[in-house]
Amino acid sequence: MKEYSAFSVLRNAFTGNRDWKPAWRKAEPKPAYDVVIVGGGGHGLATAYYLASEHGLTNVAVLEKGWLGSGNVGRNTTIVRSNYLLPANTAFYEHSMKLWEELSHELNYNVMFSQRGVLNLAHSPSQMDDYARRGNAMRHAGIDAELVSPERIARLVPGLDLSPEARFPVVGGLLQPRGGTARHDAVAWGYARGADRRGVDIIENCEVTGFLREGERVVGVATSRGEIRAAKVAVAVAGSTGQVMKLAGIENLPIESHVLQAFVSEALKPLIDTVITFGAGHLYVSQSDKGGLVFGGDIDGYNSYAQRGNLPVVEDVMSELVALFPGVARVRLLRSWGGIMDMSMDGSPIITTGPLPGMYLNSGWCYGGFKATPASGWCFAWTIARDEPHPLNAAFSLDRFRRGLVIDEKGQGATPRLH
Amino acid sequence: MLIPCPYCGPRDVGEFTYQGDANRVRPALDAPRAEWETFVYERVNTAGPHREHWQHSGGCRAHLTVVRDTLTHHVLSAEFVRPGPVAKAGS
Numbered sequence: 042m043k044e045y046s047a048f049s050v051l052r053n054a055f056t057g058n059r060d061w062k063p064a065w066r067k068a069e070p071k072p073a074y075d076v077v078i079v080g081g082g083g084h085g086l087a088t089a090y091y092l093a094s095e096h097g098l099t100n101v102a103v104l105e106k107g108w109l110g111s112g113n114v115g116r117n118t119t120i121v122r123s124n125y126l127l128p129a130n131t132a133f134y135e136h137s138m139k140l141w142e143e144l145s146h147e148l149n150y151n152v153m154f155s156q157r158g159v160l161n162l163a164h165s166p167s168q169m170d171d172y173a174r175r176g177n178a179m180r181h182a183g184i185d186a187e188l189v190s191p192e193r194i195a196r197l198v199p200g201l202d203l204s205p206e207a208r209f210p211v212v213g214g215l216l217q218p219r220g221g222t223a224r225h226d227a228v229a230w231g232y233a234r235g236a237d238r239r240g241v242d243i244i245e246n247c248e249v250t251g252f253l254r255e256g257e258r259v260v261g262v263a264t265s266r267g268e269i270r271a272a273k274v275a276v277a278v279a280g281s282t283g284q285v286m287k288l289a290g291i292e293n294l295p296i297e298s299h300v301l302q303a304f305v306s307e308a309l310k311p312l313i314d315t316v317i318t319f320g321a322g323h324l325y326v327s328q329s330d331k332g333g334l335v336f337g338g339d340i341d342g343y344n345s346y347a348q349r350g351n352l353p354v355v356e357d358v359m360s361e362l363v364a365l366f367p368g369v370a371r372v373r374l375l376r377s378w379g380g381i382m383d384m385s386m387d388g389s390p391i392i393t394t395g396p397l398p399g400m401y402l403n404s405g406w407c408y409g410g411f412k413a414t415p416a417s418g419w420c421f422a423w424t425i426a427r428d429e430p431h432p433l434n435a436a437f438s439l440d441r442f443r444r445g446l447v448i449d450e451k452g453q454g455a456t457p458r459l460h
Numbered sequence: 461m462l463i464p465c466p467y468c469g470p471r472d473v474g475e476f477t478y479q480g481d482a483n484r485v486r487p488a489l490d491a492p493r494a495e496w497e498t499f500v501y502e503r504v505n506t507a508g509p510h511r512e513h514w515q516h517s518g519g520c521r522a523h524l525t526v527v528r529d530t531l532t533h534h535v536l537s538a539e540f541v542r543p544g545p546v547a548k549a550g551s
């Protein structure tokens with residue numbers, strides 16, 4: 042029987058809710074595993090889950106230096122979409138979308154995936170042309186996309202300033218109805234429980250401090266809780282990629298770490314029931330089930346490993362929100378925080394074997410790694426289990442820069458802070 | 461975050477434009493391809509004191525080399541990229 046069900050909720054209610062099992066065991070590190078995954082964020086946990094469920098590899102440990110959810114998986118604005126232009130991204134993120142659509146059932150854990158739609162606003166005719174091009178590319182790949190008129194937007198988002206006097210008048214938009222949001226913590230916890238129940242050890246407060254080597258080959262890790270040997274060592278540490286890879290002697294990577302801030306307002310009555318993005322700047326906003334507006338904008342724009350940002354971006358993001366929804370000008374901000382993003386040179390991720398023998402790397406998630414979580418774990422597990430990439434992540438190689446095969450969705454060139 | 465511009469004094473980060481890692485050295489035009497690949501696509505991505513370029517674009521417009529700790533955002537030093545004759549403020 043399923044661990045979580047209406048029946049189990051009822052049964053546990055009668056016994057005072059004393060019999061629930063913890064979602065994952067407090068595992069002690071064993072001396073050796075088949076696979077060790079460094080980083081217990083969404084991607085590391087999803088990788089462990091799919092290694093066990095898709096490839097039968099259960100002698101696996103996930104090592105997390107803090108607690109589960111302390112990284113970006115618990116800091117993001119939870120937007121899920123697959124509205125990309127370039128073929129490699131389109132196929133990968135749509136695979137992720139399909140996994141999202143089944144995820145709560147697959148994990149028997151409510152990740153609160155809500156397909157409330159993602160609406161990109163356009164503020165000029167040329168932007169509409171650009172959206173038409175991207176929308177057509179999506180539809181060509183079998184992904185839902187609709188160009189929408191201001192009249193339709195007025196019905197979808199009544200609170201939005203659609204007047205011609207708006208600072209940047211809205212001329213239309215691109216809607217992906219299947220896009221939406223999910224509960225980020227639940228994604229981490231759901232994958233963690235799924236992996237745990239299949240035998241994976243999830244080890245918190247276990248920082249990787251070095252790599253064990255036999256010649257070139259990586260044969261395990263040194264950690265704050267002792268040495269652990271492994272036939273395969275997979276790194277999925279998002280914003281910490283540079284620091285962790287340096288422990289293996291890799292000094293240079295096509296990645297810079299930057300800080301991205303996020304904001305939550307006090308709770309409001311229902312105002313926004315889709316995800317909206319502002320096209321004349323960079324702002325994305327949705328409303329949580331508790332009523333808070335959850336929103337963010339640009340990264341601060343300078344290299345950073347500090348999980349906090351500065352005030353110019355705060356001012357910028359607030360002014361963009363108020364440009365769209367003048368009515369929220371006097372709403373108070375409840376919380377803000379920052380997370381460290383692994384910004385890659387072309388804005389696309391890296392999921393690959395190597396760069397050293399015995400090692401596997403998952404990185405370069407920029408602003409958008411939360412929506413990638415299911416597909417990233419799925420593809421990374423495949424890559425680890427079979428020692429070669431799945432066709433869905435074959436393009437996300439580390440040598441694509443050298444080979445001139447960059448996947449630059451925005452056409453910004455090798456300037457990570459602009460992706 | 462305040463950046464102490466050697467010309468204008470300490471100013472808010474909002475007045476400055478980030479121009480990236482100052483440790484990168486542009487290879488010679490005829491340098492081997494691998495050197496150019498490293499220059500264009502790879503970064504050391506330092507955690508700790510980081511040499512980087514900023515322009516005081518909302519002020520005197522000077523280009524600065526700043527050393528800043530990427531773990532704390534603490535600015536350790538800021539100097540002109542190219543030292544040379546500088547007019548005195550107000551002159």
Ligand SMILES: Cc1cc2nc3c(=O)[nH]c(=O)nc-3n(C[C@H](O)[C@H](O)[C@H](O)COP(=O)(O)OP(=O)(O)OC[C@H]3O[C@@H](n4cnc5c(N)ncnc54)[C@H](O)[C@@H]3O)c2cc1C
Nearest residue numbers: 080082083084106112113114117118120249380410411412
């Ligand atoms: C403010 C903000 C908003 C965002 N909004 C969105 C959004 O709306 N939609 C979207 O798709 N994406 C969004 N993202 C991006 C997304 O959150 C990330 O790309 C994604 O979570 C990264 O993968 P992860 O979950 O595995 O990372 P993390 O949760 O950061 O996991 C990495 C883990 O590695 C651990 N680690 C690091 N070093 C070590 C070590 N030496 N030993 C052991 N463990 C280590 C860390 O503690 C951390 O828990 C946002 C990010 C931020 C910061």
Ligand SMILES: [Zn+2]
Nearest residue numbers: 465468516520
């Ligand atoms: Zn100045």
